[in-house]
Amino acid sequence: MQISCKKSDNFTIKGEITISKSNFFIKTNKGIYDLEISFESNVSFELSYIYKEITYKQKYDNIKTLKLYDIDFGKYYIQCNVYDLRGIPKISYKIDFTKKQYWYSSRYESEPNDNFEIASDFVLTNYNIYSNVGRLVNESDTDFYRIVNDTFFDMNCILTISTSDNNFSAILYDENQNLISNVNKNLPFKFLAKKIYYLKISSKTSDFYHLPYIIIIKPITSLSNFSEFEPNNTNEDANKIEINQTIFGEISENDVDYYTFNVEKEGFYRIIFSSSSFPFSISLISDFGSFFGDYKMHRAGSFRHLLLPKGIYYIRLNNIEKSISKTYSYSIKVENDSSSLEIEPNDDETSANEFTIFDNLVASISWEYDIDYYYIQLEKDQNNIIISMEDPFSILKCEIFVDNIFISSLDIKEGSTQILVSGKKVLIKLSSLNFSKEIVYNIKVGN
Structure with a gap:
């Protein structure tokens, strides 16, 4: 069975599936649509999004209703294959289509765009400002964009990710899907002629749904x-x-x-x-x-x-x-930069930052091979050094020296770590064991 509709506004189609005829195609005019697929009873099925030679598949088990957002029917048509009717010989279904009427619909993301292969296209053809509106429909959604410099000249640009909060993560990759850089709101970058880049947008937390973002690429003409x-x-x-x-x-x-x-x-x-x-x-x-x-x-x-x-x-x-x-x-x-933080360089013993029992020092490991040294002169024979960080994925290596003698080594992970130190002249060495981004931490003396 094939469902094809020529309507341009919101509409509903109905049909039924049987054990012998359990698949159908969904097509309509070009545009961005939200879909709600409802079955008479629970079924298990697979949706295949077909675009040129690419087929992207998603499975759904034992559900009755499925909502899909921002589906681009100018790019995809969909095949639905119901492979488990739960023993029922015939099941009715309906599909509600809601066409997006945004003023920016001509530059909206194309769902699905959940991986590199099916990324939404973002083509640069001249020195105009380019922008595209997208949204993460839930906390597990990930949006990929293929940025193509289709000109014969390199373009110095400012890449901006405009969001309503800080819950978005944006990463730029090269054409071989190698990491170039994280995009923290703005990234000055040169897009080389006839080269392809990828941009990945995802959520840092699960505190929101359906929040939009805007991708802006602004070429710099005053070179x-x-x-x-x-x-x-x-x-x-x-x-x-x-x-x-x-x-x-x-x-x-x-x-x-x-x-x-x-x-x-x-x-x-x-x-x-x-x-x-x-x-x-x-x-x-x-x-x-x-x-x-x-x-x-x-x-x-x-x-x-x-x-x-x-x-x-x-x-x-x-x-x-x-x-x-x-x-x-x-x-x-x-x-x-801020004066309330660690002072670089402090990458060896001779340039160690000195702090006191009254300080709560904020610092960071900024590079893969960054090393931070700290020196403190303590009054008591036994003291607690407290090192804390919020990153759940990073691990710091901490080495303690007392009176120029190596005492111990331990790993610092998410949360607060208390280190009992016996001695008054203490040197602390911190480095990263698994650097992937800047690691911010606090260091102080406890009670």
């Missing part, structure tokens, strides 16, 4: 304010970065890129870096020494809580894969 200029291979030729400004750049085989920024007043700053791939090392250099040199990066992230005195600073980016003849795009930004 002189945002792009790297070659040559910038030495300190003398370094491109200038203003505080809180994002710069796009490219690095190729044997290339080195220098940037410079001016700190007019001592304070806390952070350097944010993102790229389509990571054959990079980064250095932060000043007239009075290096903060870190040739730090190898494996993913997007930031160097946070840098206490920088007044002066001129240089950032050096280096391509560490010298034998690979490729060009990689990246973005870099220097911005103000």
Whole structure:
């Protein structure tokens, strides 16, 4: 049986299935529809969404009514195969169609789009602003978008995920489905000509249903304010970065890129870096020494809580894969940071942050190989050091030294961990055992 309807407004169709005729097709005119499929009694069935050579299947066991949202009949037609009628020879059903009438219906997501293969298309053809409205219909829904730069030129863009709250997670992948970066509301990014990217939108919690979001890709046309200029291979030729400004750049085989920024007043700053791939090392250099040199990066992230005195600073980016003849795009930004947090660099004993029994220090492991050292002089012979974090998936490795002697090592997981320390001169070393994103934690002395 095939159900095909030419109506453009809301409508209902009815039919029946039997043991010998237990499947039917659902088609209608192009448009985005919500469906409610109701059977006379409980059945088990499979829906096949068919698009060109792609078939995406979903099974439903022992149910009577199913609601589907935002189904794109311009892209899919559906086959319903009922494989268990629960012993009943004949069952009636009906399907209610509700056409979406949103003003943005022409740029709405296409459901189902739950994996890379059936991602909704998002095609860039010129320097216009592109946007698309989607929604997560429940806490387990995941939306994928295929972003195609269909031009013959690279496009420096700001990728924005506009949401009503912070319950959304957005991740950008390359055409091979390798992670590029998390998208925290805004991501400056260069979409390369004739390349494909994927964007994954999902829910962080189950506290909401049917909340919409908007994806906006805004090309930057005033490139002189945002792009790297070659040559910038030495300190003398370094491109200038203003505080809180994002710069796009490219690095190729044997290339080195220098940037410079001016700190007019001592304070806390952070350097944010993102790229389509990571054959990079980064250095932060000043007239009075290096903060870190040739730090190898494996993913997007930031160097946070840098206490920088007044002066001129240089950032050096280096391509560490010298034998690979490729060009990689990246973005870099220097911005103000909070003074209430950990002070970087504190990656070795000589630069350990010192804190007191009155401090409740907020800190983070910002990179895969970031290490944080802390020193505290205690008054009592026995003390509780409390380290806490909220991330349920990350694990910190904590090493304790007393009077320069290694005492113990333990894993820090979600929640609060109390460490009983015997001794007064305590050095604490923290690192990550399974880094996948920035790990924020607290450290203090307990009662």
